[in-house]
Amino acid sequence: MAEERQEQEDNLMKSDSSEAAGPPASVPKTLPDAAPQKDRTTQMAEFIDKWLGNSATRGVLRRLTKRCPKCGRRTENALLAYATGKSTDMCLGCRFSRFLMSKALDSMIARTDISREMAKQHLADPMWRKGLASVLEGIAKYGPAKPFTAYAPFLVVWNISRLCNLKCRHCYEFADKPRPDELNTEQALAAVDKMADAGVAYIAVSGGEPLMRTDFFEVARRIHEKDMAFSIATNGTLLTKENVQKLKELNCIYVQVSVNGATPATHNWFRGVNAFEKTMQGIKNAVKHDLTVGISMTVTSHNYKEVPAAIELSERLGAQFFMHYNFIPTGRGKNIQELDITPQQRENLLKLLASQNSRRKIKLLSTAPQYSRVCIESHAATIAMTHFDYASPEMTESIRFLADFIGGCGTGRLYCALEPNGDIESCVFIPIRLGNIKTDDFLGVWHNNDVLKKLRDRSAFKANCGVCEFRNVCGGCRARAYAMLGDVQACDPGCVRNQESWGRLVKNV
Ligand code: SF4
Ligand code: SF4
Ligand SMILES: [Zn+2]
Numbered sequence: 001m002a003e004e005r006q007e008q009e010d011n012l013m014k015s016d017s018s019e020a021a022g023p024p025a026s027v028p029k030t031l032p033d034a035a036p037q038k039d040r041t042t043q044m045a046e047f048i049d050k051w052l053g054n055s056a057t058r059g060v061l062r063r064l065t066k067r068c069p070k071c072g073r074r075t076e077n078a079l080l081a082y083a084t085g086k087s088t089d090m091c092l093g094c095r096f097s098r099f100l101m102s103k104a105l106d107s108m109i110a111r112t113d114i115s116r117e118m119a120k121q122h123l124a125d126p127m128w129r130k131g132l133a134s135v136l137e138g139i140a141k142y143g144p145a146k147p148f149t150a151y152a153p154f155l156v157v158w159n160i161s162r163l164c165n166l167k168c169r170h171c172y173e174f175a176d177k178p179r180p181d182e183l184n185t186e187q188a189l190a191a192v193d194k195m196a197d198a199g200v201a202y203i204a205v206s207g208g209e210p211l212m213r214t215d216f217f218e219v220a221r222r223i224h225e226k227d228m229a230f231s232i233a234t235n236g237t238l239l240t241k242e243n244v245q246k247l248k249e250l251n252c253i254y255v256q257v258s259v260n261g262a263t264p265a266t267h268n269w270f271r272g273v274n275a276f277e278k279t280m281q282g283i284k285n286a287v288k289h290d291l292t293v294g295i296s297m298t299v300t301s302h303n304y305k306e307v308p309a310a311i312e313l314s315e316r317l318g319a320q321f322f323m324h325y326n327f328i329p330t331g332r333g334k335n336i337q338e339l340d341i342t343p344q345q346r347e348n349l350l351k352l353l354a355s356q357n358s359r360r361k362i363k364l365l366s367t368a369p370q371y372s373r374v375c376i377e378s379h380a381a382t383i384a385m386t387h388f389d390y391a392s393p394e395m396t397e398s399i400r401f402l403a404d405f406i407g408g409c410g411t412g413r414l415y416c417a418l419e420p421n422g423d424i425e426s427c428v429f430i431p432i433r434l435g436n437i438k439t440d441d442f443l444g445v446w447h448n449n450d451v452l453k454k455l456r457d458r459s460a461f462k463a464n465c466g467v468c469e470f471r472n473v474c475g476g477c478r479a480r481a482y483a484m485l486g487d488v489q490a491c492d493p494g495c496v497r498n499q500e501s502w503g504r505l506v507k508n509v
Contacts, residue, residue, distance in 0.1 A: 061136065068094050071089075073199060075136050077090060077094060079105075079129045082102045083121075084124065101136075126229070130154075134151045135148070137150075148414075152199035154202060156417065157415065159208065160206070161207050162176065162182070163178040165209055166235050172429050178420065179421055189218070192222045193222075202230070202231070203228055204256075205219075212238070220252070230250070230251075230252055230253065234258075236257035237275055239285050244282075244289040255294070257283050257296070258296045259297055293317075293318070295313075295314040296325050300327050321365055322362050324367065327339070340494075350366055353374075354382070355378060358382050369476060372384045372407050372473040383403055403472075407473035409477055411455055412426040412451070412455035412456055413455070415427070416452075424436065424445050426455055430488065454489055459471075461476065461490075462490045465490075465495075474495075478492075484505060
């Protein structure tokens with residue numbers, strides 16, 4: 001088996017290996033070694049450390065961001081007033097907070113390339129506003145720690161049902177039939193209300209196949225009404241014209257469709273049935289209705305060589321994003337663990353994405369947190385900030401310092417997950433129950449759970465993940481550490497910097 005694994009270290013991207021190894025000529029070198037940028041990012045990081053890390057400032061911030069019994073979420077209201085210039089009905093304390101917060105925001109914005117108008121535009125969007133409110137409240141509670149923990153999860157990925165019309169080999173959720181204890185409509189709506197009260201900015205609805213739930217649109221409507229952003233992760237087979245029209249009406253910000261190969265044979269091999277054509281039609285329907293579409297591809301040795309063709313296919317279909325999904329051997333995926341790609345193959349794949357990102361129409365993302373390290377090491381024009389976004393070449397200079405705070409694996413810091421029965425987990429790929437949204441205080445779990453505390457303490461991570469200079473921007477995939485080594489603080493054996501652990505695992509298979 002060890003030899004087989006070694007053999008797998010073929011060169012997927014042979015034709016791409018030269019560009020993957022260093023900065024392509026056409027890509028501007030904007031990352032770490034350009035002095036003016038370094039100065040700016042260092043300055044900004046120092047400003048945050050000194051200004052926000054200071055206990056007196058944090059004391060003031062705690063008072064300013066305290067939730068008000070009369071007016072609700074004080075920070076969010078102050079940011080709304082900043083964005084719109086309109087004073088809502090606020091108590092004296094909230095008006096005072098608003099005044100000081102606008103001064104502080106002006107001073108912060110002046111240190112970046114972002115104009116005041118652009119900042120206001122962003123803050124007029126509820127997702128940004130709620131996100132920044134959580135950041136400010138998080139700094140008040142935890143300080144500007146690296147990595148940073150938000151006061152409320154910015155994003156919750158909600159596996160809304162285990163019900164699915166397919167039965168994919170790699171499914172982390174064992175999707176098939178619904179669980180007997182799944183939240184009913186009333187409980188699901190109550191869960192939305194609880195997340196809104198906590199300050200969640202964005203709910204990504206997943207499954208199973210979310211569109212199989214007959215009350216899906218009722219729940220989605222409630223998310224929309226509560227001013228939270230929502231997206232859907234789907235196998236695409238039910239993206240009928242009617243369904244995409246409804247998604248559009250509810251302002252769904254992102255439709256993620258999983259496609260596991262560039263050819264029907266490969267895709268259907270994962271899906272277990274003939275689903276390729278329906279999925280393609282679903283993507284076309286969503287693109288036609290002007291929805292933002294991303295193609296996600298869980299990469300194993302079975303489809304590794306098709307990645308470049310799958311990127312081309314995604315581009316031809318009109319998707320805006322292609323996202324490499326890191327294979328996590330959990331759920332049904334445990335049964336195909338031997339198909340995991342090697343660390344070197346993952347590295348080659350990430351280099352390919354990093355080198356092509358700024359030159360393609362389509363944006364290339366990865367859920368492998370090592371993507372940030374690879375972007376930095378290969379002097380790519382962009383830098384991956386989280387799974388879901390990266391800083392574009394224009395923005396990289398002014399906000400690169402942020403990668404140190406928010407970068408890499410977001411589990412338990414910026415993001416958590418909800419199971420169909422309401423169980424709270426840190427990540428959809430980490431099946432450890434932390435509480436239940438029906439019965440527990442959602443924010444209480446977020447602030448106090450011991451597993452989450454472990455996930456936030458990167459200095460306690462094992463092997464290279466604990467000492468690596470890219471720890472802040474990466475942190476390793478905690479789900480892979482847990483699935484393969486049984487410890488959320490173990491190293492991520494999928495990284496080339498943890499070859500030793502990978503070697504031991506391979507020997508034991
Ligand atoms: S050793 Fe760990 S923290 Fe460093 S790059 Fe690899 S996975 Fe990330
Ligand atoms: S553990 Fe972290 S890197 Fe891994 S899938 Fe979950 S959020 Fe992503
Ligand atoms: Zn008030």
